Amino acid sequence: MEILDQIHQAAGRIKDQIDIMPQIGLILGSGLGALAGEVKDPVTISYGDIPHFQESTVEGHSGQLVIGLLEEKPVLVLQGRIHYYEGFTMNQVVFPVRCMKALGINSLVVTNAAGSLDTEYHPGDLMLIRDHIKMVSDSPLRGPNIDEFGPRFNDLSDPYTKDIRTMAKKCGRELGIVLKEGVYCYMPGPSYETASEVRMLKLLGGHAVGMSTVPEVITAGHAGMNVMGLSCLTNMGTGILDQPLDHSEVVETGVRVRETFISLLKRIVREWPIG
């Protein structure tokens, strides 16, 4: 089956189960799924019940869509994402974003857990993504272009929509939340980086490192969506501290900043210009 047919089939299955048309899509990263619990009048759909959706194999990622109202705005939340390192193809990784677009969603919020490359950025800090450096050679747009979504050669001069970042920073200030802003480096994983790789990424101008987000952002940008990326810095990058990295630290920090993360994202959704 052609990819476009798969997208319309999956989007159709979602549409059949909802009464509202979501306008903002949110992807919740490792340990950050609690925001889905804030959605009012939720309709919950397991990824397993949607054709062509894949289920995450990673601890901290539950696999369901939650559709409803967040701060009075109709949202579709992906509670848990799949990653390239799990063995999925790029097309599978970005499939949910393409379904969002097919459902008429033009705004995307992507969140993740990331390691800090900068000694000024500490575990527990939230970082708005200003730009990214892609260290993974594969691309979700490799292969025949889907002309219905966007052009063959897409522009990435403003992948994280500037006006949205300005709005998000204002929300942070109003809530008294210190919001860092920086460059996210996309590494393939699933190994954490070596200390030398962390030094390299810092030299290249990166502030955070992670194993997700960039495929979804490229796909959304290609399809003309407004995009915001938010990293929860869960640990210092390898070698910055004299200690090994552990996934439990990543999940625990996500839990520690849960309240701040939820209140910031709710405010951002409230202020998000739609329609």
Ligand code: HPA
């Ligand atoms: N590196 C890569 N991915 C991550 C990290 C890290 O240090 N922390 C959370 N996700």
